Amino acid sequence: SQQxxxxxxxxxxxxxxxATMNCSYKTSINNLQWYRQNSGRGxxxxxxxxxxxxxxxxxxxxxxxxxxxxxxxxxxxASRAADTASYFCATLISSGSARxxxxxxxxxxxxxx
Amino acid sequence: xxxxxxxxxxKITKRGQNVTFRCDxxxxxxxxxxxxxxxxxxxxxxxxxxxxxxxxxxxLLSDRFSAERPKGSFSTLEIQRTEQGxxxxxxCASSSMTLPGETQYFGPGTRLLxx
Numbered sequence: 125s126q127q128x129x130x131x132x133x134x135x136x137x138x139x140x141x142x143a144t145m146n147c148s149y150k151t152s153i154n155n156l157q158w159y160r161q162n163s164g165r166g167x168x169x170x171x172x173x174x175x176x177x178x179x180x181x182x183x184x185x186x187x188x189x190x191x192x193x194x195x196x197x198x199x200x201x202a203s204r205a206a207d208t209a210s211y212f213c214a215t216l217i218s219s220g221s222a223r224x225x226x227x228x229x230x231x232x233x234x235x236x237x
Numbered sequence: 238x239x240x241x242x243x244x245x246x247x248k249i250t251k252r253g254q255n256v257t258f259r260c261d262x263x264x265x266x267x268x269x270x271x272x273x274x275x276x277x278x279x280x281x282x283x284x285x286x287x288x289x290x291x292x293x294x295x296x297l298l299s300d301r302f303s304a305e306r307p308k309g310s311f312s313t314l315e316i317q318r319t320e321q322g323x324x325x326x327x328x329c330a331s332s333s334m335t336l337p338g339e340t341q342y343f344g345p346g347t348r349l350l351x352x
Contacts, residue, residue: 225282
């Protein structure tokens with residue numbers, strides 16, 4: 125079952141603009157991760173934020189986490205056409221031997237040149 | 238390229254046939270995962286190995302699915318008596334206990350089409 129839900133499902137912006145994607149989840153987590161997937165390809169890990177962190181930066185990426193609202197956001201600044209892809213949030217719930225990531229259904233980002 | 242490789246990249250088969258996929262993880266990673274992804278959806282967890290031990294299986298993994306990791310290195314996923322509903326992208330990922338948050342690195346996937 126999908127733990128996270130991304131919002132919006134699709135987003136289209138002009139090159140140079142910022143893109144914000146949101147993710148909500150249902151249960152307590154150890155960490156939340158964002159992945160990117162180009163069409164028909166595998167997933168690329170972008171950034172991880174632990175449950176005790178509130179904000180994290182990596183290059184043009186900024187991730188926030190609000191555990192009280194069970195939500196996260198991914199901001200991509202100064203977007204480029206090459207950022208066009210699907211973006212997924214994934215939560216890690218480590219319990220005993222369990223180590224599975226639970227993914228949302230993704231946001232399809234299109235950056236127009 | 239994350240260092241995780243999967244073969245074949247594409248597979249077309251007829252309903253009722255058996256198929257087998259292979260995953261070669263990053264060499265120093267002791268954890269290996271299989272996920273399934275259908276069009277427009279995020280990946281769904283199937284199963285997970287730590288070294289050669291299969292520690293967790295999803296309810297999605299019916300009796301027709303079996304996965305092995307005999308020497309704690311590469312893994313195979315076999316689907317017996319394939320059905321059209323098995324058509325999907327099958328993704329493999331690996332991780333190491335020493336990585337922060339156990340970041341999982343994904344392979345390019347095997348796209349299966351069952352006719």
